[in-house]
Amino acid sequence: MSVTDMFSHIQGFLSADQDVREDIRKVVQNLEQTAREILTVLQSVHQASGFKEIPSKCEKARELFCTVRTHISDLKTKFPVEQYYRFHEHWRFVLQRLAFLAAFVVYLESEALVTREEVARILGIEVVREKGFHLDVEDYLAGVLIMASELSRLAVNSVTAGDYSRPLRISNFINELDSGFRLLNLKNDPLRKRYDGLKYDVKKIEEVVYDLSIRGLAKEPEAIEK
Amino acid sequence: MSVTDMFSHIQGFLSADQDVREDIRKVVQNLEQTAREILTVLQSVHQASGFKEIPSKCEKARELFCTVRTHISDLKTKFPVEQYYRFHEHWRFVLQRLAFLAAFVVYLESEALVTREEVARILGIEVVREKGFHLDVEDYLAGVLIMASELSRLAVNSVTAGDYSRPLRISNFINELDSGFRLLNLKNDPLRKRYDGLKYDVKKIEEVVYDLSIRGLAKEPEAIEK
Amino acid sequence: MSVTDMFSHIQGFLSADQDVREDIRKVVQNLEQTAREILTVLQSVHQASGFKEIPSKCEKARELFCTVRTHISDLKTKFPVEQYYRFHEHWRFVLQRLAFLAAFVVYLESEALVTREEVARILGIEVVREKGFHLDVEDYLAGVLIMASELSRLAVNSVTAGDYSRPLRISNFINELDSGFRLLNLKNDPLRKRYDGLKYDVKKIEEVVYDLSIRGLAKEPEAIEK
Amino acid sequence: MSVTDMFSHIQGFLSADQDVREDIRKVVQNLEQTAREILTVLQSVHQASGFKEIPSKCEKARELFCTVRTHISDLKTKFPVEQYYRFHEHWRFVLQRLAFLAAFVVYLESEALVTREEVARILGIEVVREKGFHLDVEDYLAGVLIMASELSRLAVNSVTAGDYSRPLRISNFINELDSGFRLLNLKNDPLRKRYDGLKYDVKKIEEVVYDLSIRGLAKEPEAIEK
Amino acid sequence: MSVTDMFSHIQGFLSADQDVREDIRKVVQNLEQTAREILTVLQSVHQASGFKEIPSKCEKARELFCTVRTHISDLKTKFPVEQYYRFHEHWRFVLQRLAFLAAFVVYLESEALVTREEVARILGIEVVREKGFHLDVEDYLAGVLIMASELSRLAVNSVTAGDYSRPLRISNFINELDSGFRLLNLKNDPLRKRYDGLKYDVKKIEEVVYDLSIRGLAKEPEAIEK
Amino acid sequence: MSVTDMFSHIQGFLSADQDVREDIRKVVQNLEQTAREILTVLQSVHQASGFKEIPSKCEKARELFCTVRTHISDLKTKFPVEQYYRFHEHWRFVLQRLAFLAAFVVYLESEALVTREEVARILGIEVVREKGFHLDVEDYLAGVLIMASELSRLAVNSVTAGDYSRPLRISNFINELDSGFRLLNLKNDPLRKRYDGLKYDVKKIEEVVYDLSIRGLAKEPEAIEK
Amino acid sequence: AALQRDVSANPSSPVVAAFRVFQLELDAKHDKYERLVKISRDVTIESKRTIFLLHRVTNVPNAEEVLNEAEGKLDAVRQKIGQIAEELRGEDIYQFHRAFTPGIQEYVEAASFLHYIRHRSLISLEEINARLVFMRTERAELKGSVEAEPPGAYVLTFQVTPSDYLLGVADLTGELMRMCISSVGNGDIDTPFQLSQFLRQIYDGFSFIGNTGPYEVSKKLHTLRQSLGKVEDACYTLRVRGSEIPKHMLADLFCSRTAHVDPEEGLV
Amino acid sequence: AALQRDVSANPSSPVVAAFRVFQLELDAKHDKYERLVKISRDVTIESKRTIFLLHRVTNVPNAEEVLNEAEGKLDAVRQKIGQIAEELRGEDIYQFHRAFTPGIQEYVEAASFLHYIRHRSLISLEEINARLVFMRTERAELKGSVEAEPPGAYVLTFQVTPSDYLLGVADLTGELMRMCISSVGNGDIDTPFQLSQFLRQIYDGFSFIGNTGPYEVSKKLHTLRQSLGKVEDACYTLRVRGSEIPKHMLADLFCSRTAHVDPEEGLV
Ligand SMILES: [Mn+2]
C-alpha cells in the first residue's frame, strides 16, 4: 500500500468520525431543548403558587421524558455502542442535566433519592456499560449534586411560600446525601468541585432550619417516618 | 501595473482603514464618558436617600441619552453603514453598557422589561440591520443581563432603605426574565457565560424575599395583578 | 407583548443566525477540501519529476478552481451580502489559502505577481466590497506571503532537480515583492508577523543563488533585462 | 578609537547600569520586608480582639513607616532622579503596596480617604515629578483599590467581632470612592482590571449592611449627615 | 478637598498622559515611514547592479536622515525631557532600526564601525542622557547587531555580484565586532538574544570565505593593512 | 511551637537559601567573565594567522584556567557540598562552557578527546559526586558537543588558511565522537537537542572533506597514526 | 572515506569504551527517576484518599476510629516514602527532587490535616520529618557479611524540604476551608471560629513570607486568601444569625447544644 | 438537629449502602487508570530506547544485528502493550485512552521507524495492529475449570486508534530527518534522496488530511514541515556540490562509492 493510499485510508476514518460527531451534535441539541422544557415545568415549584401543583408538574415532566427517551434512542443509532467513551464529551453535559431532572422529579414525588437504576429507566438507558448506552456513575452523581443545590433553593422558597416543614425534610435528606458523598474518593475533577458545592447547600439548609427553629416555626419533623 | 504601483495602491486602502478606526475610537471614547455619567446618575437609586428621587434621576438620565444619540449620530458618519460588522468590536462593549442603562431607566420608570425596539429608540439607532446602524440582538440581551445583576443589588439595597415590597416585585420580574432566557438556545459564547450568572441573581433575590418572609416583613404583594 | 413572546421572537433571530453559520461552515469545509486537493496537485512541482509537468499541473489546478468558484457561489447564497464582516472569520482562513494557491498557479504559469483583481477573478469574487462577496486586501496580502515562503522551497528543489536558472528568477521576483511590502504601513497584527517571515525567504533564496554563482552554475539570466 | 576600546568603554556603561539595578534591588527587598511587617501589624485588625487595638496598631504602623522613609531615602541615592521611569518597574509593586498600607492606616485612624499628598508625605517622597522621587498617580490609585478590597474584608470581620456600625460607615466610604473612580477614563491596563474588582467590594459591603438592617442591627448612622 | 474634587483633579493627570502618548505615537509612525524609505534605498546594495552605486545610495540615505532629524526634533517637543524612560517603549523599536541604518550607511561608506556618538549625530540626538533626548547604549548595540546580520547577507550577495574581496573584509570586520561583544557582560535580555544570533552571522561569513578559498577565488586581501 | 514561630522558622530557611543563591550568582559571574576571556584567546585559532600560534594560545588558556580553579574553589565554599543539585542551575551553563573550553584546549594540543577526568582536573573539581563538587556527565557531554560544533568551524577555516590536512583529521575525530554519542539514550532535553546539532557538524565536515577530495587536495590522511 | 568510518565504529576505541560507561550511568539515572515518579504517584493517591477519609470525621460518631484508620493509611504512605528514601540512599536528593515533589507535598497536606484534627495545631517540619525515619535490614547480597558494621540493620531518613512543607501547608488550607463549611452544615459552631483563627494565622504567616518563598507559593496565595474569605464569611453568618435568638430560647439552646457553644462567643 | 444527623450516618441507610458501591466502582476505575499510566510510561521509555538503537544502524557494519536487537526490544514493548490489553479486557478502550496514548504513540514511532529501515515503506495501521495480538492462558482462579470454552487459552488484541497512529507517524518524520542528516555525514548519498521522497509523501499525506485530523496533528504539522525543509536542503547541498566533480574524477568515485551512487541521480 502506497503512502498516499495509507493516508486516504486514514482520511476515511477521520471523515467518518467527523460525520458521527456531527450527527451526535444534532441529537444532543434536541435533548438540550427538551431538558430546558422540563426545567421550565419544574421551576414553578419554587413559586408560592407552585407548591400545590407539584404532582401535576411532575406528571407533565414525566411526559416530557418520553421525548427524551425518543431522542436518546435516536442518539444510540449514531455510533457503535462499544465506543461510548469516545464521544462521551458530546452528551455528558446534557446527560447530567437529565439525571438531575429525573432525580428532581423523583424527589418531588417521593422525597427519596432516585437510584441510578431508576434514572437509567427514566432516560431509557442502561446502568451497566456492557449492556449498551449507559449512565456513567460520575454523571449520575453530578446530576444528584445539581439536585442538591436545587433543593437548597427549594428550602428557601418553601419558607417564603409558608411551608415550614419541608425545609426540615430537605435537611434530613441532604444530610444523608452528604454522608453518602463523604464515602467517595474523588479526583480533582469537575465532580469534586461540584461536591465542594454540596457543603454550601448543606450549610444553607442548616441556616434555614436554624431560622425556623429559633422562631419556633420548626415542627418536630414527624414526617420522617420514611 | 508594476509591483510598486500595486503596493502603493494597497497602502491607500490600508491607510484609509486605519483612519476610520482612529475616528471610531475617538467617538467611542466620548460615548463611554457619557455612559459613565448616566451610570453615576442612576447609581444613587441604591442609596437610602435615592429611593424617592427615582423619577427625577430617570429624567436626568433621559436627558443624558440625548448626548448619547448625538455621539452615535456622529459615529454613524465615520464608516459606510454596510461595514457595521467590520468595526463591531470597537463599539460592542459600550453599546452593551448603553443597552443596560436604557433597560435600567425603563425598569425604574415602569418596572417592565424594555423591548429591543425601545432601546434602539432611546439610543437613536435601528433594530433592523438593513435600515442602518442597529442594535444586535446579542448586545441587547447582554444589556438586559447586566441589568438583572443590577436589580439583585437593588433588591438588597431596597431592604436597607426600608422598602420591603420592591424585592418581591423584582423577584417576580427576574423570574419571568429567567423563563424568557430559558427559551433561548445560546451558543457557548460570552453571552452564555453572562446568562449563567443570572441564576445567581435569581437565587440572591429569592434569599432576600426569604429573609423578609421569615421575619413577617413581606407584605402580600397585591400590586402584582399583571 | 409579554416577556415570553419577546423571547420567543428573539429565539427566532438566534436560530436563524445559527442556521446561517451552520450552512456557512459546511460550504467552508467543502472549500477547504478543494483547497487541499489543489495544494496536493501543486505540491508535486517540488519533485524532480514534477518540473516538466508544471504546465499540466497548473491546468489541473485551474480546473479545480472551477469547483472553488462553485462552492463560493454557494457560499454567497448563505447570507446577506452586506453582512460579510459578520461572518468573515468563518472563511478568512480558507480564503487566504485560496489566494495563495491562485497566486502560486499564476506564478508558475507566468512568473508574475498575481494582482488582487486576478485572484478575485480566479475565485469568482469581487475586489470592491460594495459589489459583493470580495477579497479583503489583508487576505490577498496574506496569500501572497504564503506563496513567498513556498517559492523559497521551490528555489531549493529546483536546484535539486537540476534547474539552475529558476532560482535566479525567483530571487528577482521575491526582491521586488519585498520592496513592495516595504511601502506598506502594517499594523501589529498577524499580517505583520507573516511579513516579518518574508526576510527569511529572501535570505534563503539569495543563498541558493550564491551557491549557484560560486560554482559557475548561474547563467547570466539574460531574460531579466527589465 | 579601536573597536576594542569602544566596547570596553561601553562595558563601563553596562556595568554601571547593572550595579545601579543591583543596588536598587537590595533596597527594594528591604522595603518589601518592612511593608510585610506593616501588613502583619495591620492584619490584626481583622481579629475580634484587634478592634479595640486599632489606635495602638496604627501607631505601631506609623513607626514602621519611619523605616520605610529611611529605605526610600536610601533608594533615592541609588540613581539619578531624572531616571525614575528607567527603573520604575523595580519599585512599582512595592510602592503600590506601601500606598495601600498608608491609605489603610489613614482610614483606620480617621475613616477618610488619604490624599496623594498625604501618602507622599508618609512615604517621604514627592507628589510632583519635577521635585524628585515621586508617587505616580496610577500607583496611588492602585494602592487605594487594594485598600477597598481590604475594607470589604474588614466590614465582614467587624460584624463577627460585634461592631455593627462600622460596616455602614465603610459602605458610605466605598460608595464615595466608587463615584470618584467613575470620573476617571482608565486605559485598558492593570489599573482598569483592578478597578473592575471594586464593584464586587461595593456589593459585598452592601450585603453586609443589608444583613444588619434586616435584623435591626444597623443603627441609623447619625454621623452621616453629609 | 472632597473625593470628587480629588478624582477630577486626577483625571486631569490621566488625560494629559494619554494625550502625550497619542502625540508620540503619531510622530513615531512618521519615523517608521522614513526608516522604511531609507531601508529601501540601502537594500539595492544587495543587488548585482547596486554595487557600483553604493556611494550614491549612501548619499541618498544621508539626505533622508535629514527628515529623520526633523521628525525627532518634533518628537522631543512632545514630552518633558526628563521623562524619556517613561515613554521609551514607544520609540525604542524605531530608534534601534534607525541606529542600524546609520551604522549600515557608515559601514558602506568607510567599512568602519560607527561610534555611538556618530549615530547620535546622524539622528540629531544626544549621547549623554543628561543633555537631552539621547541614544541608549543598548539601543545602539541592538542597531549594530542588526547591521551584522545585514552584512552576512551582503557577503553572500557580493559573491553573486562577482565581488570576491568584500566577503574577506566583512569577515575581518565581523570578527572584530564579535571580539568586542565578548567584552560585554550582557544580561539575559533581548539584546543578549540578538547577540547570540551574531555567531551564526560569523559562521555564515566564514563559510563564504571558505567557498572562495577552496576555489582559489579569495585574493590575498592586501587591503587589510590596518 | 506557634504558627507564627513556625513561619519565622521557615522564613529563616528561605532567607538563608536566598543568601546562598546571591553568593553563588556573584561567583558565577566571575566565572563567566573568565570563560569569555579564555574563549577570546582560543578564537584566534580560526584566523589564518592564528594557526601557527596554537601552542602559545593553548598555554595562555591553560594559565587562565588557574583563575577558573580559584573561582571554583570560591564557589565550593558557598553551599553545603551534598546540595550540589539544589543550586545546579546556577552554574550549569558556565560549567558546560568551561568543559567545552577545556575540551577545546586539549584537542588543539593533542587532537584527542579529553576525558571527563581530565576536564575535572583542569577545572579543579571531582568526577565522582560523592567526592565533592563534581562535573555531571551531562555537562561534560554538553561541553564536548559545543566543541564539536567549534571543530566544524575550524575545519572550514583551516581550508581558508590553507591547511588541507586538518579537516581530514577533524573528520576522523568527529566521526569517532559521533559513534560514541550514538550509544546514548537521551531524554528529550537540551542535551538531546545539542546532540541533534552534532549531525550537522559531522555533515559540514564531511562536505569539507568532499570538497578537498574532489579537488585532489585531500592527502591520504597519514597523520592518523595516533 | 568509507574506510576510516569503519574504524570509528570500532568497539575497541577508547572513545566508544568511555561512552559505554556514560550509557550505563545515564540509563541508571533515568531508570531511578522513573521508579521515583511511580512511587510518588502512589504516595499522592494514597494521601488524597486519606484526606477524603479525614473529612468523614466531622459527621460520624466514631471519630477516633476514623483517625486511627487514617493513621494506618499514612503508615502505608510512609512505607512508600521509605522506598523513596531507599532509592535516594547516598544520592543528592535534589537531583531527583522533581520526580517525587508532588507526592511529598500531598503527604504533608494529609499528615498536617490529621495533625490539625487531633491537636488543633500546625504540625512542624521537624515533626513531619521525625516520622520519616526508617529501620532497614541490609540485604545480604549487597554487602559482605564480614564487615565491621552491626550486622543487618541501619537507619534511613527522608527530609522534607522547607518548600515542599510550605506547599503542602498551603494546600492544607483548602481542606480546612472545606472542613469549616461542613462544620456549619453539621451544626457545629465551635469549629468554624477555631478554623478562622487558625487560617488567619497561616495566612498571616504566608503574607509574612511573601514573595521570598518559592514561586509556587505565590501562586497559591490567591487561593489561600479566597479560602480565608470563605471561612470568615461563614463565621460572619454564624454571628449575624446568632444575633436573632429570642431571649426566651437561649436556655433551650444552651441545653441542646452545650457542646457547641463557646462561652467566649457570647450570644451564640 | 444533632439527633437526625446521627441517623444519616447510619450505615444501614440505603443511600449510604448505594454510595459504598459507588466508592468501590470509582476506586477500581482510578486504580486501573493509574496502572495503565505506569505501563504506558514503560512503553514510552523502551520505545524511545529502541529508536536510539535504530539510529546506530547507519554507522555500524552489522546492521542486521542491530535490527534484530531492536526487534527484540519491541517484542518486550509489545508484551507491555499486552498488559494494557489485559487491563482493557471487556472495557471501552476510549474510557482509559488518555492514560496510555503517549506510550502507544511512541511505540508507533519506533515500530514504523524499524519498518522503514527494513522495507523503506510506511507501515500501515493494519500491520501495526496485526502485531498486537496476544495469546493468553486463562488464570485458573478467575474462571472455573468446568466451563465449555477451550481450556485455558484465549486471544487478546489491542487496536491502535487512527489518531494515535497518525501522531506516531508525525513523530517518525523527525527521526527520519535525523537519519537523513546522519547519512550525509556518513557519506551515504542514496538515503537522503530516498528519504526526501518519502518524507514529501508523508507531508503531502498530512497536508491532504489538513485540519480534519485530530488537533494535535495540526500542531505537529509545523515541525513536520521544518523536517522536510531540512531534508530538502540536504539533498540540495548534495546536488550542488556534486555539480563540481571534475570529469576525470568521476571514474574514481564510481569505484570507491559504487554502493552509494544511484545511477538515476546522474552526476552524483
Ligand atoms: Mn487538597
Ligand SMILES: [Mn+2]
Ligand atoms: Mn521521536
